[in-house]
Amino acid sequence: xxxxxxxxxxxxxDDGVHANGIKELIQALRPLxxxxxxxxxxxxxxxxxxxxxxxPLHIQLLEADESMKIYSCSGxxxxxxxLGINExxxxxxxxxxxxxxxxxxxxxxxxxxxxxxxxLEGCVFGIPSxxxxxxxxxxxxxxKHACRYGRQIxxxxxxxxxxxxxxxxxxxxxxxxxxxxxxxxxxxxxxIKEFYKTRDEAGEELYWLTxxxxxxxxxxxxxxxxxxxxxxxxxxxxxxxxxxxxxIERLHEILSDCR
Amino acid sequence: xxxxxxxxxxxxxDDGVHANGIKELIQALRPLxxxxxxxxxxxxxxxxxxxxxxxPLHIQLLEADESMKIYSCSGxxxxxxxLGINExxxxxxxxxxxxxxxxxxxxxxxxxxxxxxxxLEGCVFGIPSxxxxxxxxxxxxxxKHACRYGRQIxxxxxxxxxxxxxxxxxxxxxxxxxxxxxxxxxxxxxxIKEFYKTRDEAGEELYWLTxxxxxxxxxxxxxxxxxxxxxxxxxxxxxxxxxxxxxIERLHEILSDCR
Numbered sequence: 001x002x003x004x005x006x007x008x009x010x011x012x013x014d015d016g017v018h019a020n021g022i023k024e025l026i027q028a029l030r031p032l033x034x035x036x037x038x039x040x041x042x043x044x045x046x047x048x049x050x051x052x053x054x055x056p057l058h059i060q061l062l063e064a065d066e067s068m069k070i071y072s073c074s075g076x077x078x079x080x081x082x083l084g085i086n087e088x089x090x091x092x093x094x095x096x097x098x099x100x101x102x103x104x105x106x107x108x109x110x111x112x113x114x115x116x117x118x119x120l121e122g123c124v125f126g127i128p129s130x131x132x133x134x135x136x137x138x139x140x141x142x143x144k145h146a147c148r149y150g151r152q153i154x155x156x157x158x159x160x161x162x163x164x165x166x167x168x169x170x171x172x173x174x175x176x177x178x179x180x181x182x183x184x185x186x187x188x189x190x191x192i193k194e195f196y197k198t199r200d201e202a203g204e205e206l207y208w209l210t211x212x213x214x215x216x217x218x219x220x221x222x223x224x225x226x227x228x229x230x231x232x233x234x235x236x237x238x239x240x241x242x243x244x245x246x247x248i249e250r251l252h253e254i255l256s257d258c259r
Numbered sequence: 260x261x262x263x264x265x266x267x268x269x270x271x272x273d274d275g276v277h278a279n280g281i282k283e284l285i286q287a288l289r290p291l292x293x294x295x296x297x298x299x300x301x302x303x304x305x306x307x308x309x310x311x312x313x314x315p316l317h318i319q320l321l322e323a324d325e326s327m328k329i330y331s332c333s334g335x336x337x338x339x340x341x342l343g344i345n346e347x348x349x350x351x352x353x354x355x356x357x358x359x360x361x362x363x364x365x366x367x368x369x370x371x372x373x374x375x376x377x378x379l380e381g382c383v384f385g386i387p388s389x390x391x392x393x394x395x396x397x398x399x400x401x402x403k404h405a406c407r408y409g410r411q412i413x414x415x416x417x418x419x420x421x422x423x424x425x426x427x428x429x430x431x432x433x434x435x436x437x438x439x440x441x442x443x444x445x446x447x448x449x450x451i452k453e454f455y456k457t458r459d460e461a462g463e464e465l466y467w468l469t470x471x472x473x474x475x476x477x478x479x480x481x482x483x484x485x486x487x488x489x490x491x492x493x494x495x496x497x498x499x500x501x502x503x504x505x506x507i508e509r510l511h512e513i514l515s516d517c518r
Contacts, residue, residue: 046312048337049370053305056457056465078307078371083466086453110501111308111379112337120370124449152517160513165447166503168510181517183510186502188424190383194345198315206315207342235514237506242369243445244425247496251427251442254419255494258411258440 006067007033007158010093010122012080013101014044014114017062017072021100021143025132026068028147029097029154034067036093038084040114041072045103047114049121050076057083077118085125095158096122096167099132100146102139106171106224107187107213110238119167123240128157129167135228136174146172149181149233162237169236173228182232187223189215265326266292266417269352269381271339272360273303273373276321276331280359280402284391285327287406288356288413293326295352297343299373300331304362306373308380309335316342336377344384354417355381355426358391359405361398365430365483366446366472369497378426382499387416388426394487395433405431408440408492421496428495432487441491446482448474 009029013022017039026037041060052075063070071088073080081096098118105113115131122129130153134146149172157168169186172178191211198206217223224234268288272281276298285296300319311334322329330347332339340355357377364372374390381388389412393405408431416427428445431437450470457465476482483493 043313046310047307048309048376049307050309051305051307051371052468054302056467058463058465079468082453082468087456087466108383108499111376111383111499112310117307117370124367124370126449149517153514156513156517163503163506163509166506181514183507183514185504185507186500188500190385194341197346204317206317207346208315209311209338209341235510237503237510238501239503239506240367240370241445241447242497242501244422244496244498245444247422247425247498248442248444250422251494251496254415255412255440255442258408258415 007094008089008091009033009035010084010089010096011035011037012039012077012098012118014040014047014077015102016040016042016044017070019102020139021102024143024147025097025100025150028151032155036084036089037070038073038080038088040077040080041074044076044114046112047076047117048112049078049117052076052079059083077114078121081118081121093127095154096127096129097132097154100143100150101133102141103133103137104135104171105131105133105169106228106234107189110169110186116169120240123165123167126164128162130154130157131169133171134174135171141174145178165240166237169238171224171228171234173231177231178233179231182227182234184224184227184234184236185222186236186238187215187225188217189213266353267348267350268292268294269343269348269355270294270296271298271336271357271377273299273306273336274361275299275301275303276329278361279398280361283402283406284356284359284409287410291414295343295348296329297332297339297347299336299339300333303335303373305371306335306376307371308337308376311335311338318342336373337380340377340380352386354413355386355388356391356413359402359409360392361400362392362396363394363430364390364392364428365487365493366448369428369445375428379499382424382426385423387421389413389416390428392430393433394430400433404437424499425496428497430483430487430493432490436490437492438490441486441493443483443486443493443495444481445495445497446474446484447476448472
């Protein structure tokens with residue numbers, strides 16, 4: 001390896017800059033390089049790849065020393081990554097790390113998660129990126145294992161890089177014993193019983209999003225839900241090119257009569 | 260083909276229920292079946308696959324006759340699809356159609372677009388889904404060609420179906436002459452010059468998201484940006500499985516030392 005400058009690590013999350021998960025991540029990654037933290041000023045769970053197309057963004061510098069700056073931002077996780085890279089970083093970050101999320105982002109959560117949205121945005125800029133989530137929604141969850149595995153994975157990704165357009169979606173199981181790491185596919189399935197219906201004080205119906213995950217994979221598959229259920233850290237490589245290449249030939253047939 | 264019930268078409272968008280694009284789409288699709296429209300109560304551009312994980316959702320029935328119901332919803336485009344399928348539809352919709360968006364959703368916009376987010380959500384439920392966008396941001400844009408091609412594509416998709424987990428991202432070029440349809444891949448590239456920086460009345464810095472698309476595809480590629488630039492309707496099949504299968508073997512090597 002050639003001699004290199006200290007790595008610049010851009011950190012964000014979707015639980016907000018004051019969440020325990022990002023604080024623990026900052027402590028775990030400080031020894032690895034210079035840190036630039038740009039995270040939402042409050043919770044932005046479920047924001048996916050959302051961007052602020054209507055409102056302008058405000059930022060606030062919360063903390064700064066010679067090897068770390070921490071900004072809060074009024075926008076989404078993706079806004080934070082865009083601002084960090086375009087406006088706040090003095091050079092191109094070497095890695096984007098998002099998390100540690102309070103709660104699982106396995107399976108189809110890649111479509112909804114702001115934590116994953118931020119990592120995908122790092123990918124858009126051609127920067128190796130990692131999303132980290134702990135499958136424990138408790139505000140006081142124990143992030144010890146998540147930090148240990150997260151740091152190791154981040155070290156390897158800084159050293160080895162990742163191909164353009166591919167980032168890592170990492171979920172760490174809650175609990176005290178971990179069996180190791182599994183490289184996985186994104187679990188197939190869907191949510192069921194998604195709404196809890198109630199009424200407000202004026203008698204108007206309200207719908208609260210909730211739900212149970214219905215896993216449609218076969219037994220003993222190699223998906224991330226299987227790995228987590230069996231005590232492994234699940235690492236899924238995910239890509240920003242969503243083209244369904246296998247469908248292109250068939251689609252020519254289906255749309256052949258459209259004029 | 261077996262005799263079937265009238266198709267049930269679930270419609271949403273991200274410009275809101277009062278936008279011209281969705282009104283034109285409703286008129287174009289009325290002859291094809293029964294319509295259930297569930298769309299945001301105002302603009303939700305750039306909302307990607309965001310879901311309302313914190314606030315409850317309100318809905319309002321705006322219009323109803325024997326073959327159409329129109330609801331507005333306080334949530335995101337994905338919330339609208341989830342509510343439509345789980346709570347408002349009396350049977351499983353035969354197709355989800357999202358749009359017609361005021362403005363392009365080609366290339367990497369699949370990561371940010373609420374229009375595309377709604378179509379991907381139809382996919383999650385195993386329903387054939389189509390996102391429609393016109394590359395014209397004018398509120399009074401002419402949707403004639405977009406409606407004609409959109410309707411033909413929707414008819415074919417109702418007839419032929421789509422494989423599980425795959426939907427269509429369709430962009431129609433603005434202008435009066437269209438060369439036909441091209442089946443495309445998602446254009447590779449990124450945005451540059453993404454922020455316009457200004458100050459508010461108190462002197463605080465504000466950042467407005469803007470930008471230019473930097474297309475990194477080779478000349479004469481088969482991507483959606485190429486098709487649109489050459490006057491074609493661009494149809495990209497996109498999938499909800501984001502796993503980068505080509506990366507799995509290499510990732511075993513990269514992470515082999517993590518314990």
